[in-house]
Amino acid sequence: MQKGRGRTSRVRRRKLSRGSESRGVNESYKSEFIELKKWLKDRKFKDTNLAPALFPGTGRGLMSKISLQEGQMIISLPESCLLTTDAVIGSYLGAYITKWKPPPSPLLVLCTFLVSEKHAGDQSPWKPYLEILPKVYTCPVCLEPEVVNLLPEPLKGKAEEQRAHVQEFFASSRDFFSSLQPLFVEAVDSIFSYSALLWAWCTVNTRAVYLRQRQQECLSVELDTCALAPYLDLLNHSPDAQVKAAFNEETRCYEIRTTSSWRKHEEVFICYGPHDNQKLLLEYGFVSIRNPHACVYVPRDILVKYLPSTDKQMNKKISILKDHGFIENLTFGWDGPSWRLLTALKLLCLEAEKFKCWKKVLLGEVISDSNEKTSLDIAQKICYYFTEETNAMLQKVSHMKDEKVSLINQLTLVDTLWTEELKILQASAGILCSLQAALP
Numbered sequence: 319m320q321k322g323r324g325r326t327s328r329v330r331r332r333k334l335s336r337g338s339e340s341r342g343v344n345e346s347y348k349s350e351f352i353e354l355k356k357w358l359k360d361r362k363f364k365d366t367n368l369a370p371a372l373f374p375g376t377g378r379g380l381m382s383k384i385s386l387q388e389g390q391m392i393i394s395l396p397e398s399c400l401l402t403t404d405a406v407i408g409s410y411l412g413a414y415i416t417k418w419k420p421p422p423s424p425l426l427v428l429c430t431f432l433v434s435e436k437h438a439g440d441q442s443p444w445k446p447y448l449e450i451l452p453k454v455y456t457c458p459v460c461l462e463p464e465v466v467n468l469l470p471e472p473l474k475g476k477a478e479e480q481r482a483h484v485q486e487f488f489a490s491s492r493d494f495f496s497s498l499q500p501l502f503v504e505a506v507d508s509i510f511s512y513s514a515l516l517w518a519w520c521t522v523n524t525r526a527v528y529l530r531q532r533q534q535e536c537l538s539v540e541l542d543t544c545a546l547a548p549y550l551d552l553l554n555h556s557p558d559a560q561v562k563a564a565f566n567e568e569t570r571c572y573e574i575r576t577t578s579s580w581r582k583h584e585e586v587f588i589c590y591g592p593h594d595n596q597k598l599l600l601e602y603g604f605v606s607i608r609n610p611h612a613c614v615y616v617p618r619d620i621l622v623k624y625l626p627s628t629d630k631q632m633n634k635k636i637s638i639l640k641d642h643g644f645i646e647n648l649t650f651g652w653d654g655p656s657w658r659l660l661t662a663l664k665l666l667c668l669e670a671e672k673f674k675c676w677k678k679v680l681l682g683e684v685i686s687d688s689n690e691k692t693s694l695d696i697a698q699k700i701c702y703y704f705t706e707e708t709n710a711m712l713q714k715v716s717h718m719k720d721e722k723v724s725l726i727n728q729l730t731l732v733d734t735l736w737t738e739e740l741k742i743l744q745a746s747a748g749i750l751c752s753l754q755a756a757l758p
């Protein structure tokens with residue numbers, strides 16, 4: 319078992335994170351939650367376990383009203399509360415969706431409904447749910463380009479791809495939106511604007527639960543797996559949370575059971591997946607403190623930065639790494655340099671006369687003490703280089719925070735990401751020192 323990844327260490331981490339940080343302020347008295355609860359009750363939802371609350375570390379989330387035991391159901395949301403493509407096709411949009419060619423994607427159908435219902439305002443039967451949805455999001459597609467520029471690689475590249483993807487989604491959906499004109503008095507261009515679609519896209523992307531639905535002829539071939547689950551989607555993420563979530567065909571409810579226990583008044587979390595911080599920021603617009611999956615990525619140019627430029631076998635070594643999938647996802651983590659990073663470095667550091675042993679390196683065999691030592695030295699140099707770069711970026715972000723007060727929230731997010739990366743590099747530097755000291 320890897321160090322720090324077992325059940326005992328998960329329990330220890332959870333206990334640590336159960337300090338003052340987890341104490342929240344109950345918000346169920348707020349009018350938007352009273353309305354939402356009424357709306358849910360009309361749809362046969364009974365809630366005894368949870369209450370909306372504001373938490374200092376994670377923002378708005380759900381708190382336990384009672385202590386929750388292992389295996390206990392924490393939430394069971396009836397099908398009638400779920401916003402699925404089925405629900406949209408059954409609505410006033412159905413006739414327009416079924417006749418549109420080429421068939422719209424499940425994502426477009428959900429986004430169109432959200433924008434249309436938001437536009438309907440007080441007239442929308444979904445109003446109590448729409449009212450609690452965030453007005454703005456912090457996924458990279460919503461960040462100012464100058465803030466995106468401050469993101470580490472490879473996230474920066476992915477953020478640019480995300481922006482291009484949403485812009486293309488908008489451009490390719492405009493004819494479909496035009497076809498909906500008979501439903502509205504106002505021009506559809508003003509209702510289905512880029513900013514409205516962006517809001518809907520972020521809503522689905524950051525809040526939808528996984529719910530596999532049958533393929534419908536009137537929809538494109540993309541898998542139909544997203545559903546919005548009002549109230550349940552107030553649950554925040556913790557990498558340590560252990561829950562079981564699925565739609566129960568018998569009860570026709572989307573159910574979440576906890577496989578760990580929660581104390582009364584504690585924030586209840588689910589786990590969105592074993593994501594590192596760059597992925598969490600890309601997909602959900604936040605960064606998790608002390609995330610055990612967080613890491614610092616080593617791009618290819620940095621991997622070779624400290625290797626001798628005179629190595630005649632360098633190109634061959636790099637193509638071996640590429641062919642064997644050892645050029646991507648090389649990282650530093652809380653446990654030090656990843657096995658993949660060290661293996662890539664060991665191969666790159668192979669002396670000319672040992673080059674024939676490259677397969678053994680990829681299988682994890684020790685080739686020589688000098689190869690072990692050189693690769694650790696290079697790992698240490700790369701770690702030091704990243705530490706310097708990270709400190710420089712933190713300074714840059716801090717200056718920008720002073721200068722661009724309007725961007726403070728976006729910059730704080732980027733600041734947190736770099737700060738977590740710095741902590742990882744410091745942990746890695748310590749581990750590299752012990753690894754070097756242990757060499758013969």
Ligand SMILES: C[S@@+](CC[C@H](N)C(=O)[O-])C[C@H]1O[C@@H](n2cnc3c(N)ncnc32)[C@H](O)[C@@H]1O
Nearest residue numbers: 376378379524525551552553554555602603604
């Ligand atoms: C499904 S919603 C959870 C409820 C959300 N906090 C709200 O107020 O509506 C997912 C969003 O919550 C936020 N979030 C989830 N887990 C978080 C965490 N551990 N720390 C900070 N924000 C978190 C992120 O903005 C994410 O996009």
